Amino acid sequence: MSRIIAVIGGGAAGFFGAITCARQNPKARVILFEKTCKLLSKVKVSGGGRCNVTHHCFNPNELVKFYPRGSKQLKQPFKEFGAQDTVNWFEKRGVKLKVEADGRMFPVTDNSETIVNCLLREAENAGVQVLTHTDITQIIVQPGEGFKLTSAKGQHWQAAKVLVTTGGQNKPENYEWLAALGHRIEKPVPSLFTFNVPASYLKELPGISVPRAIVKITGQKLESEGPLLITHWGFSGPAVLRLSAWGARLLNDLNYQFSASINWVPDFTEETLRAELLSFKNLHAKKVISSNAFFGLPQRLWKAFTEQAGIPAELRWLDISNKSLNKLLETLLRGIFEVRGKTTFKEEFVTCGGVALSEVDMATLESRKVKGLYFAGEVLDIDGITGGFNFQAAWTTGYLAGRHMATV
The missing domain is CATH 1.10.8 (Helicase, Ruva Protein; domain 3)
Structure with a gap:
């Protein structure tokens, strides 16, 4: 079986999942696929270009109250990797965060490039291979062999495991390739x-x-x-x-x-x-x-x-x-x-809807329908209010998915 672990989507959840997976299993070949030429684009524009990394709410029982969708399901994941863990993760890598009066947390530089560069650097140091201009349009399950990925250009890859972090989509048809794998999609509608x-x-x-x-x-x-x-x-x-x-x-x-x-x-x-x-x-x-x-x-x-x-x-x-x-x-x-x-709201496009949480094991972020398939970030039916909560959900789900898919 292929030793490739594929991460589809070059946003916050995708990078966090890829980095975590590569660190957990240095022998695995982690490839991150991004359909555009822009990596971490939402991280770059969020918070007026300052990047609202998380929120100063370190109690998981309180943190979940800021999520219109996913609050119940996020309680345990936040105990595994919550806002304090996010702060520690970035500070360990030289990025110090500060708290503002309303609880939002930003890098002390007030510049989102600080976060973007940290994630790009960590991915490179961890050995993650990043492929831009690569739009994965189909995932085929091959029992006993993992997955066959196909791009819009007709390229193919064999992967042992796949993490999907393609973000929130505003059109139901954009989820059809995931529905084809047997997943129920909650209708996407705008939030924020x-x-x-x-x-x-x-x-x-x-x-x-x-x-x-x-x-x-x-x-x-x-x-x-x-x-x-x-x-x-x-x-x-x-x-x-x-x-x-x-x-x-x-x-x-x-x-x-x-x-x-x-x-x-x-x-x-x-x-x-x-x-x-x-x-x-x-x-x-x-x-x-x-x-x-x-x-x-x-x-x-x-x-x-x-x-x-x-x-x-x-x-x-x-x-x-x-x-x-x-x-x-x-x-x-x-x-x-x-x-x-x-x-x-500004550049911060957020959707309610996505992959139904009842069909995902929230302890590992693995699909209950397809073994070896994982989800993280806004592709799931999870969304928070404004204030750093959507990024926190991305870090948490990306981290847990990366950790659990690291064993090939």
């Missing part, structure tokens, strides 16, 4: 996207953000709290991105046409907010409403809220009607925006 609100009265304020807001999908139980960013096409920021991840399938079913309700002042109930505004009215009756921003909201945003509530630009607090006050409360607590579509 921003909301398009073409009729938003706030779209003239791009770049303005609030540190905390609660975003809800009207008529659903879905809601998310966190920083919110106004863009020229609608809304972005962690609150929206998390909501898009948890609601990935539902929002896809709605064809991204729905109403979103935003609470801009989550520290208040309707009763306490009314009391706060009336108290200010009594103390500062002659102040112009639109000129005095409340609750730490940016002045331009506050002015937009007062306009939306129908409050004239020069109206003073002493002249506000109950109707206008009620409209202002509604605007602040339950502002309704009509979402009409989505936009991919």
Whole structure:
């Protein structure tokens, strides 16, 4: 039987799996196949070019809570190789990571090339052979002989074991070559996207953000709290991105046409907010409403809220009607925006869906359908919210797959 161990896909999970496998078994010939000329392209662009390597959450029981798909199945794998192990792995190789206020972890260089170069160097040192411009389009199982791999150019390789790390795909047909091996594919749909609100009265304020807001999908139980960013096409920021991840399938079913309700002042109930505004009215009756921003909201945003509530630009607090006050409360607590579509978040394309986890042994990442076939990374039906969680899943699954497929 061939001693080749094949890794298909030159991303984070593929490189981590290939490096781990080659280190575990120096006698094995590990070949990594990448269909493009670009290796680790997602690593390079992530985190605005800084690479959000992982998240400062070292408790596996807590870490799994950041995964809309795969949380239950990742608990044991994270105990085997979690965020602390990722930090240790890179630091052992001279790449020190730092923690930011929100828990995201980046290389101290603030440059993704640091991570890319580390992985390329480790792969080379471990003896991994990397073939670019090699698109593997078919895997044929040959009982007793392993696998026959065929490329789009008609080239062939015999492999004892195969690790598939081809990432998330946005079209079901892109998984057909894996479905042909007997695997069930959960329908791929986008995750981590921003909301398009073409009729938003706030779209003239791009770049303005609030540190905390609660975003809800009207008529659903879905809601998310966190920083919110106004863009020229609608809304972005962690609150929206998390909501898009948890609601990935539902929002896809709605064809991204729905109403979103935003609470801009989550520290208040309707009763306490009314009391706060009336108290200010009594103390500062002659102040112009639109000129005095409340609750730490940016002045331009506050002015937009007062306009939306129908409050004239020069109206003073002493002249506000109950109707206008009620409209202002509604605007602040339950502002309704009509979402009409989505936009991919920066360059970070993430999908929900992929190879069904029930058909993969999550302790080893080996297929339950085909012995010797392994999966890692986003090709699996695993996805996390933004914050370094998708990379952590890639490192973890790549590491475990590499370790367990090392014996030929």
